[in-house]
Amino acid sequence: MVTLAAAAVLPAVLPALLLSGCGKAGTPPPKGPQPSALPSYQVATGTPVSGSPTLDAARGRGHLVVGAKEDQPYLGQKNPATGEYSGFDIEIAKMVAADLGFGPDRIEFKTIASANRETALQNGQVDYYVGTYTINDNRKKLVGFAGPYFLAGQSLLVRRNNKDINGPEDLDGRKVCSAAGSTPYQRIQKQYPKAKLIGYDTYSACVDNLITSQVDAVTTDNTILLGYAAKVPDELKVVGPLFSQEPYGIGTPKNDTVLRAALNDALAHHEQNGDWRKAFDATLGLSGEPAPAPPPIDRY
């Protein structure tokens, strides 16, 4: 029996089903990271890094706790059935963990929303964070960053039949949704104040609202938007130029400079040995982006 309460939640649930690709007749099953195509990373033995308070605590605990996103296709996505995380950011987290002496069975992923990343790193809720996390000077006052390991840029996602929005200057008077605490949210607030900006915890909540016409556009990094568009290409499209630079870093506790240096070494190692490229091709590459060269690491 469908109760009134159940009927009331249906509209919220349907778009989520659409996004997971199982709700719509005629939509091909979404391509996901193929486990067989993913590289495996050689785990360093012994204590490869010493002098990091974060890693000392992780070794005492027996495993690493890594902050991530769980609703960003091809980047960081949690399988609701198995609880497993997959995507490019997850591969980055695993490849660097291997160099710190932790295999994939010794990583606990924890979902942390954009607005809560700095607090999670400051409180020791996570040892490091890999989830479309832009390096910038404001955030560097609160946390550390290894990397960058990828360069993204802000863009717009609209419904496929929309012809009016082709760039951020078309947002005046339109409802545009982004994640609170994110750099794209802040940029719209400052540079496009005539847009009607709506903030949610997650981009998937924004996308649900876009599909049901509650908002006119979703804005964040092109990488994230391409993933959503690839899941329902007959409903959504990414439009316009990239209007920012978003260098992705691995967030660390601010004062653990030993951890930050070790993560930079690990990134450099996996970029050189081809793991980075293989991981990209098996994850983010599936949303239609050709593999770029990894950006130079900034050891500040």
Ligand code: GLU
């Ligand atoms: N890269 C941007 C940021 O760090 C947007 C993506 C996100 O919210 O994770 O704010």
